[in-house]
Ligand SMILES: Nc1ncnc2c1ncn2[C@@H]1O[C@H](COP(=O)(O)OP(=O)(O)OP(=O)(O)O)[C@@H](O)[C@H]1O
């Protein structure tokens with residue numbers, strides 16, 4: 001089986017060397033836990049390996065995506081110009097247009113350019129567009145099926161629900177192949193501070209790490225301290 005390196009220091013060894021190619025993985029966490037950074041870093045690692053990649057945002061316009069990546073030293077513009085990176089901002093308010101565009105364009109774009117990595121950030125916004133749970137379930141399953149059939153390795157992000165452990169609607173974790181839970185926890189002690197922690201709660205086809213590991217968000221992106229324990 002081919003595994004796709006995330007490019008995030010310390011993470012590949014937590015997931016048996018990488019995410020199984022073609023799988024869809026959910027990265028969920030509270031505000032500011034690094035979901036977008038994680039997703040950009042996953043794309044960056046594909047770009048530098050000459051893979052065609054696609055970053056779909058429900059939040060930021062294309063120039064803003066480029067700017068956010070550049071804050072970590074990742075020159076997305078170079079790959080947009082080269083033609084190996086497609087950026088797409090989707091309208092979070094017009095549900096039917098957005099879904100129609102995704103359903104018709106995604107397979108076409110991915111097939112024609114051979115895109116191997118896709119990100120949808122934040123996926124929660126798509127889930128929020130539906131009026132009923134039934135509609136949400138049907139359309140989420142359908143969209144994930146379309147994504148899966150493209151064969152691209154996909155990362156989608158979600159905000160956390162009120163329990164702090166499930167995705168916003170408690171649905172996506174059952175649909176996807178893998179789930180990575182990010183948290184920012186305040187620690188009280190001699191020095192009060194916040195620690196970021198990561199836990200792989202699901203990774204199909206993988207004997208993944210079961211321990212919670214600390215990570216830092218730095219000028220160069222996310223670094224997971226996979227040798228350290230959280231205390
Ligand atoms: N250069 C940097 N050095 C250190 N930490 C940084 C740097 N840039 C960003 N951060 C940290 O990353 C956090 C933002 O990360 P990011 O935007 O990826 O989170 P997110 O989970 O996508 O947030 P949201 O839920 O708001 O979309 C900041 O709050 C800050 O703690």
Ligand SMILES: [Mg+2]
Pocket residue numbers: 035036037122
């Ligand atoms: Mg974000």
